[in-house]
Amino acid sequence: MECEVLENEIVYRGVADLNLGQTLDCGQSFRWEEQENGDFRGIAFDREITVRLKRGDLYIIGGKAEDNRLWSDYFDLDLDYGAIKRELSKLSPVLKSAAEYAPGIRILRQDSWEALCSFIISQNNNIPRIKGIIKRLCECFGDKTADGGYTFPSADKLSGLSVEDLSPLRSGFRAKYLIDASQRVSCGEISLDDVQKMPIDEARQSLMKIKGVGPKVAECALLYGMHRLECFPMDVWMKRAMAVLLPEFTIEDLGRYAGIAQQYIFHYSRMHPELFE
DNA sequence: ACCCAGGAAATTC
């Protein structure tokens, strides 16, 4: 990936297969805010930046030179999504259509702890409210950045809190799940870095030891927080979508990039609810 | 008032 590192800005030249809205506002991440001019502003890994895509060049405004690798990893710039789309498109015309509908989706390499918490919060919830709870979580317990934003609170920080301390979040029954997750991660019972490297079924079992983490939340944490691209979160939308759009396919049929296929199908299905009436 | 929301735990059968 060709890139240019400036003072307080990083530019990646000729980025293909990326659309900021499709990637940052498709339900895998909940903390990016679109600006009036189409830029996205947000915080990841405790760094607050503005992201701009212009004529195929990706600008990380506010990005420090030493974070060059961090941001190219975050946007998964080393993976050839064009090749993956061609591979998936050969499997089924439906997959081809879904990929063509949102060709700029990428799977972010988010912080594993933030992704785990985000999808614990996501259960039996809707996206606007998920965003609100996460925003309050950061404002109440994260650290203020130099630019006025708030970082995502660490497991160590949350592990020192009680369920009542989380009441300002208005997260309902999920508060006790967040505390349980923070304690298990903070004390070392579960190392997310270790889970990331485990065989996939072992990784799933480890995450599901956390209260409030079942098959779907574990799958999301693995796909969006640990870049396990074979993972395939099955929510109510995906069950309907698979039954109606790809009835003869199993997850295994979709191969090692099933998670990417899942994002194309999920987005396509959410945008075409009439298909399932 | 009623319904649902990128589910999982608790309870019941």
Add this chain to the structure above:
DNA sequence: GAATTTCATGGG
């Protein structure tokens, strides 16, 4: 074990 109910909260 598989099916049903409960769990908090907010928006439509």
